[in-house]
């Protein structure tokens with residue numbers, strides 16, 4: 427049977443759970459569709475569930491483990507009356523004024539929830555290489571975020587995989603900490619802008635492995651100890667003893683379920699109105715990495731979750747007036 431609620435929040439990373447804290451304290455008893463267990467970042471708690479120490483989230487002088495931080499967010503939201511539902515939004519209908527959301531079973535005739543307002547906080551995922559032990563090594567030598575993890579790699583020999591602007595930006599940032607940074611690219615030319623290429627070529631700490639793709643990750647004592655690379659066209663494998671590997675081959679927002687219903691940019695990120703978290707549909711708001719491909723930090727996601735809940739509060743007050 428369909429349950430009507432004031433606010434449904436889809437996603438339980440820093441954006442969704444911060445929105446839940448604010449919406450619960452505003453007395454909306456929000457339901458949070460938390461997502462479903464998985465070994466990727468698309469799981470209850472979001473991307474920080476994959477990492478170890480978080481040192482840049484304000485308020486934790488000695489840092490805090492990612493899963494512990496997300497456990498705290500969740501408990502804080504529950505303390506004020508947010509209801510957690512461990513399921514994914516498998517189908518939505520945002521066309522009829524009152525949003526309809528199906529949890530888990532998309533084939534059911536009736537939606538699980540209808541809601542006066544919805545906050546979409548389904549986040550994004552880093553594209554990965556697809557190697558067996560890759561996800562297990564995230565936080566143990568493998569990373570997808572130089573801003574987040576660069577500090578842990580002081581004095582390391584690091585490799586960055588990718589050939590676009592973000593790969594070069596990560597590489598240049600990492601030269602502050604690393605002994606050396608090697609860019610591994612599967613082609614013989616970069617996709618990055620000329621200015622970024624010039625900066626990378628001029629940096630004495632940066633070198634390149636052209637026409638190479640990573641085919642294996644080697645570990646010692648649970649941490650990355652080296653990588654094997656090979657020409658995508660075939661040929662001999664080579665081992666390199668990198669102790670840090672930053673995968674910078676792109677990100678993808680988790681927006682499939684909203685296709686055709688919410689406006690998105692070319693990459694699939696949700697479009698929000700300037701100075702607001704409002705999407706192209708009235709009563710539907712978006713927060714966190716699902717609408718931000720620039721900053722992509724826990725604190726910015728949490729900040730926009732707060733904004734979305736405040737926008738919902740104003741929107742619902744306007745509906746009642």
Ligand SMILES: Cc1cc2nc3c(=O)[nH]c(=O)nc-3n(C[C@H](O)[C@H](O)[C@H](O)COP(=O)(O)OP(=O)(O)OC[C@H]3O[C@@H](n4cnc5c(N)ncnc54)[C@H](O)[C@@H]3O)c2cc1C
Pocket residue numbers: 436437438439440441442459460461462467468469470471472473474476477479480481482483513514515516547548549550551552564565569570571574575680683713714715716722723724725727728
């Ligand atoms: C390995 C790693 C380390 C990082 N380290 C740091 C760091 O040190 N400091 C920092 O500030 N940032 C760090 N980041 C970045 C940070 O994790 C993200 O910016 C932040 O998590 C984004 O929050 P979010 O709430 O927007 O989305 P996410 O954290 O991506 O959460 C999205 C949530 O939505 C859920 N979801 C997706 N689809 C559906 C659906 N259809 N229905 C219901 N739920 C759904 C997912 O299961 C998940 O719970 C790191 C990221 C990674 C991957």
